[in-house]
Amino acid sequence: MSKAVRFHETGGPQVLQVEDVAVGAPGPGEARVRHMACGLNFIDVYQRSGLYPVPLPSGAGNEGAGVVEAVGAGVSWVRSGDRVAYAGGPLGAYCEVRNLPADRLCILPEGITFEQGAAMMLKGMTVQYLIRRTYAVQAGDTVLFHAASGGVGLIACQWLKALGATVIGTAGSDEKCALARKHGADHCINYRSENFVERVKDITQGAGVRVVYDSVGKDTFLGSLDCLQPLGLLASFGNASGPVPPFDLGLLSQKGSLFVTRPSLFTYTAARRDLEATAKDLFDIVQSGKVRIEIEQRYRLDDAAQAHSDLEARRTTGSSVLLP
Numbered sequence: 001m002s003k004a005v006r007f008h009e010t011g012g013p014q015v016l017q018v019e020d021v022a023v024g025a026p027g028p029g030e031a032r033v034r035h036m037a038c039g040l041n042f043i044d045v046y047q048r049s050g051l052y053p054v055p056l057p058s059g060a061g062n063e064g065a066g067v068v069e070a071v072g073a074g075v076s077w078v079r080s081g082d083r084v085a086y087a088g089g090p091l092g093a094y095c096e097v098r099n100l101p102a103d104r105l106c107i108l109p110e111g112i113t114f115e116q117g118a119a120m121m122l123k124g125m126t127v128q129y130l131i132r133r134t135y136a137v138q139a140g141d142t143v144l145f146h147a148a149s150g151g152v153g154l155i156a157c158q159w160l161k162a163l164g165a166t167v168i169g170t171a172g173s174d175e176k177c178a179l180a181r182k183h184g185a186d187h188c189i190n191y192r193s194e195n196f197v198e199r200v201k202d203i204t205q206g207a208g209v210r211v212v213y214d215s216v217g218k219d220t221f222l223g224s225l226d227c228l229q230p231l232g233l234l235a236s237f238g239n240a241s242g243p244v245p246p247f248d249l250g251l252l253s254q255k256g257s258l259f260v261t262r263p264s265l266f267t268y269t270a271a272r273r274d275l276e277a278t279a280k281d282l283f284d285i286v287q288s289g290k291v292r293i294e295i296e297q298r299y300r301l302d303d304a305a306q307a308h309s310d311l312e313a314r315r316t317t318g319s320s321v322l323l324p
């Protein structure tokens, strides 16, 4: 048996329930992983709340790190005893032990702890594809990254700095802005007290930025378009404040022949070779010391509902893990 956090209906954090579930032998193509840490991500909130519909009842969670206990038929790239970490695959990462498709697992390199693995696979691979593939940031680019003191945000600030970009972050308090600056943001705008469009114009002397990475969604989308240079790109990759409402495509022409994309990590890592390349790039930059994975909050698995409440109420910074 394994303790697992599940939900039978969508709603607030209280729908998360701790249950005992049976975990059998791994099926063909599967591995059984005993988690040492599970990652907390905003997508877990969207799935629990119903914003992203999932079949019910459902396990919760998309990210974890631990040890392979057994493998099913046809699995060759992980073995019993391997240290592994993953992001994506079937829901249900908030648990002690589970079976999951082995082709989602990455071997966790020496020197990266289980907690770091659980804190960085989903967020760090997201940063990788956003800044290396959705728009390949070059030294000298000026970029705007919203929610810069969050889980994805703190990794992004450090990695963008390592690439030689000028990083403008936004965050919801002066303390959060200070944290983003400590992690490499050259500027950080408190978008609860300042108009971020005006501040970006000031900082860039009217030029605007080459790319905006926007995971806040409803509250920032239109302002983000106004921060772009002509031909600039908006990567709208999340909805922490609510989904972006339908908008007039003509706006993109009026504001300077802009590009907008709505990417997802799960597309960028669907093929095993892409998953491996993305994870390797992440592991390399973390092992180089240029990106530090700092865990700002730790919760017991039993306290998953509290973790969701804190994340939604903007009380967290950086990465959070749940400990089985």
Ligand SMILES: NC(=O)c1ccc[n+]([C@@H]2O[C@H](COP(=O)([O-])OP(=O)(O)OC[C@H]3O[C@@H](n4cnc5c(N)ncnc54)[C@H](OP(=O)(O)O)[C@@H]3O)[C@@H](O)[C@H]2O)c1
Pocket: 040, 041, 042, 043, 122, 123, 126, 147, 148, 149, 150, 151, 152, 153, 170, 171, 172, 173, 176, 215, 216, 219, 237, 238, 239, 240, 241, 242, 263, 264, 265, 266, 311, 312, 313, 314, 315, 316, 317, 318
């Ligand atoms: N598309 C993808 O592939 C992908 C993959 C991973 C993550 N994401 C997205 O990236 C974002 C960051 O994920 P994360 O797990 O690292 O979360 P996070 O950034 O640690 O937490 C979300 C942050 O969003 C900000 N925010 C602004 N308005 C908000 C509101 N009305 N309610 C709640 N938060 C608000 C808050 O920071 P401030 O207080 O500083 O504003 C909050 O801390 C999420 O939107 C997530 O869905 C997308």
